[in-house]
Amino acid sequence: MKRGVARPPALRDPWWLALPLILVALAFAALFLLLPLVAVFGYAFEKGWDVFVTAIGDPDAREAIRLTVQVAAISVPANLVFGIAAAWLVTRFEFRGKGLLVSLIDLPFAVSPVIAGLVYVLLFGLHGWLGEWLAERDIHVIFALPGIVLATVFVTFPIVARELIPLMQAQGDEEEQAARTLGASGFTMFWRVTLPKIGWGLLYGVILCNARAMGEFGAVSVVSGHIRGLTNTMPLHVEILYNEYQSTAAFAVAALLALLALVTLVLKHAIGWRIARTTSDESSTEARP
Amino acid sequence: MRIFRRQALPGFGLTLGLVLSYLTLIVLLPLAALVLKSASIGPHEFWAAATSPRALAAYRVTFGSAALAGLVNLVFGTLLAWVLVRYRFPGRGFIDALVDLPFALPTAVAGITLTALYAGNGPLGRWIEAAGYKVAYTPNGIVVALVFVSLPFIVRSVQPVLESLEADVEEAAATLGAGRLTILAKVILPALWPAILAGFALAFARSIGEYGSVIFIAGNMPMVSEIAPLLIVAKLDQRDYAGAAAIAVVILAVSFAVLLAINLVQLWLVRRRSAKAVR
Numbered sequence A: 001m002k003r004g005v006a007r008p009p010a011l012r013d014p015w016w017l018a019l020p021l022i023l024v025a026l027a028f029a030a031l032f033l034l035l036p037l038v039a040v041f042g043y044a045f046e047k048g049w050d051v052f053v054t055a056i057g058d059p060d061a062r063e064a065i066r067l068t069v070q071v072a073a074i075s076v077p078a079n080l081v082f083g084i085a086a087a088w089l090v091t092r093f094e095f096r097g098k099g100l101l102v103s104l105i106d107l108p109f110a111v112s113p114v115i116a117g118l119v120y121v122l123l124f125g126l127h128g129w130l131g132e133w134l135a136e137r138d139i140h141v142i143f144a145l146p147g148i149v150l151a152t153v154f155v156t157f158p159i160v161a162r163e164l165i166p167l168m169q170a171q172g173d174e175e176e177q178a179a180r181t182l183g184a185s186g187f188t189m190f191w192r193v194t195l196p197k198i199g200w201g202l203l204y205g206v207i208l209c210n211a212r213a214m215g216e217f218g219a220v221s222v223v224s225g226h227i228r229g230l231t232n233t234m235p236l237h238v239e240i241l242y243n244e245y246q247s248t249a250a251f252a253v254a255a256l257l258a259l260l261a262l263v264t265l266v267l268k269h270a271i272g273w274r275i276a277r278t279t280s281d282e283s284s285t286e287a288r289p
Numbered sequence B: 001m002r003i004f005r006r007q008a009l010p011g012f013g014l015t016l017g018l019v020l021s022y023l024t025l026i027v028l029l030p031l032a033a034l035v036l037k038s039a040s041i042g043p044h045e046f047w048a049a050a051t052s053p054r055a056l057a058a059y060r061v062t063f064g065s066a067a068l069a070g071l072v073n074l075v076f077g078t079l080l081a082w083v084l085v086r087y088r089f090p091g092r093g094f095i096d097a098l099v100d101l102p103f104a105l106p107t108a109v110a111g112i113t114l115t116a117l118y119a120g121n122g123p124l125g126r127w128i129e130a131a132g133y134k135v136a137y138t139p140n141g142i143v144v145a146l147v148f149v150s151l152p153f154i155v156r157s158v159q160p161v162l163e164s165l166e167a168d169v170e171e172a173a174a175t176l177g178a179g180r181l182t183i184l185a186k187v188i189l190p191a192l193w194p195a196i197l198a199g200f201a202l203a204f205a206r207s208i209g210e211y212g213s214v215i216f217i218a219g220n221m222p223m224v225s226e227i228a229p230l231l232i233v234a235k236l237d238q239r240d241y242a243g244a245a246a247i248a249v250v251i252l253a254v255s256f257a258v259l260l261a262i263n264l265v266q267l268w269l270v271r272r273r274s275a276k277a278v279r
Helices: A015-044 A049-057 A059-092 A098-110 A113-124 A131-136 A145-156 A159-171 A174-181 A186-215 A218-224 A234-243 A247-287 B012-039 B042-050 B053-086 B092-098 B107-118 B123-130 B139-164 B167-175 B180-209 B212-218 B228-237 B241-278
Strands: none
Touching (some): A015 A247, A015 B053, A015 B092, A015 B107, A015 B139, A059 A145, A059 A159, A059 A186, A059 A247, A059 B012, A098 B012, A098 B180, A113 B012, A113 B180, A145 B012, A159 A186, A174 A186, A186 A234, A186 A247, A218 B228, A234 A247, A234 B107, A247 B092, A247 B107, B012 B241, B042 B241, B053 B092, B053 B139, B053 B180, B053 B241, B107 B123, B107 B139, B107 B212, B167 B180, B180 B241, B228 B241
């Protein structure tokens, strides 16, 4: 990281240039970033702590929280396994079509969440390609948990791989090579060498994936059917409450999600700092003669 | 010096199989189902569904707002990146961390919060309406929501390039007597363009698909403030699956085209710069 490099005086901007630029940038950040964040909590606690607690304790809200945790508990581990496999494949082997594969892994980021939901409705919905077959066997995908999980997995698909690929690329495979030469099995090599090496990056990928899984709205909204207390996740519950003019209750549930986002941001910065420190330690030891 | 003889690491077959089957099942097959569905109605009906007046109006709103929000961020996002990298001031680390907020905050939460802020009785909306403008429940609201959602794309795209910009070129320009503004315009900005463009394209691609943060603040009037993703949902609610698929294919095609174009432009810019450097 090159932050904090001291610049020669000739390149330092004069205060009459720096100060207005800083002020305009800060005003923009305050208006578009800080104000919305503060407002979520402001509106949630507008009518006091008791109203907030009542809104969170409402059975429908509790059911929404339970479903959201359940969906994340299935989709995050699935994408974790995929992310590690994809990063290992892309950074440790050379093969034809690798560039295409990397683009395909990123593909879900370019797809609108609404379309991510739509594709599963077209596949598994009552009028979809597999709709009749599923209906005959009384298997519910759309308007049920499997559809919500599928849509969530689709939307959060590339996140873990995206965090791991640059990290593993930078780390190289020397240690894994050493472990193999010393006779470690593939599993031991992965468990004792690779996993500790990528630990912090992996943790951040999982945290971000979890935050996005719990907060996904568009894709889940299309497949869930909005059945209260049954297929309603937290973001969908926020929408229902808001549209019923229960603004404070909507913001109470929203504040829980915003808190999750805040924790994610704090961890990201703590972990980013840790990764930067460990990699700079490594490079400084390598630089020694 | 390499001490160990290079050998193939294990797991190629396992990870390749896992990645390909997961990718096919979760992403490729469902997307193929979408394309097949839109193709199943025949070219005439597809064209009619994809270019109905309501759909055309929705594209106009979607692409127009996305471009406008991208332009706002092109200016202010680049400025924010510049200020965060080049200047030291109290609260810098905090603002830097806050830039990721739109990535982490669920879109529905952003949507209801921005609506509450910009509605006529909200703290910002009150001032704006007193000045004779309206943001919430108009197309302006869509732009505000998209500025919020797509801000990190430009900042995070420009920041690393600014950080890695070598000081010696600037120094040389300064030694040769170039003023600070000349250096900004002639040395720094040209080096940043590929990153700014890439950030703009990512922001635009994200914005045209955005749903959660927009639908609360937009007012959602067909022909006026209805975005294309919402029209897809409306078609689905009417059980017009082929119509929904047709509009989805148009949106997808535009996203992919934008991302492909930006990759090509970036490649071209990088080649041109390195060709210049060789000369």
